[in-house]
Amino acid sequence: MDDTKFISDCDVWATCPREWLWIYDKLIVAQHEGITSGPAGVSVPESGNYIVRPITNIRMMGRGARKCWLEPGDDESVPDGYFWSEILVGNHISVDYHWGKPVLSVQGFRDDADRLDRFNRWKKIDYSRALPDWLQSLGTTQEWINVEYIGGRAIEVHLRYNDDFANHTADEIVPVWAGDDVAYRPGWSWYASPSQDRLGFWTKNS
Secondary structure (H helix, E strand, C coil): CCCCCCCCHHHHHHCCHHHHHHHHCCHHHHCCCCCCCECCCCCCCEEEEEEEEEECCCCCCCCCCEEEECCCCCCCCCCEEEEEEECCCCCCEEEEECEEEEEEEEECCCCCCCCCCCCEEEEEECCCCCCHHHHHHHHCCEEEEEEEECCCCEEEECCCCHHHHHCCCCEEEEEEEECCCCCCCCCEHHHHHHHEEEEEEEEEEC
């Protein structure tokens, strides 16, 4: 792991083997996990709230995601290039794999359940999860893979480690966004990590 710089999906996309580029297609990932989902133009099976998000978004994988009420036969509410999926219930956990073996797990927490592109806190947890079967062979050829899970089901795959926890030893981080109060937190340390409208994190050891 290179601790001297930040790393993003934009940095590593070009290194992805051509036959594995589909891992950045979140609709295909959802289908591999048996998550009820479909692209724009394909009707939902029943009325209800769904997650609507871009099929591919390399700059920030949660960007553009929102909850939306959809009805069967509605082929206009989901924009082209987006897809809908069932709303998963459970903990949001990010796992780093080094040569296919889990080495770091962190859980994300939100204060606003409808703000899907932001978390208010991440914390290291004791959680060991093998790569999904459909990613096992990728784990033998790629040094780093990061998988995000909700309720134990994979929703995103990245060919990188979790950069938010790469350059410090803290167990817990609190993101600070543009416009937030960045006043000093007693007992916490500042970690600059700009990305889109995120300025960095307050960090601490548990």
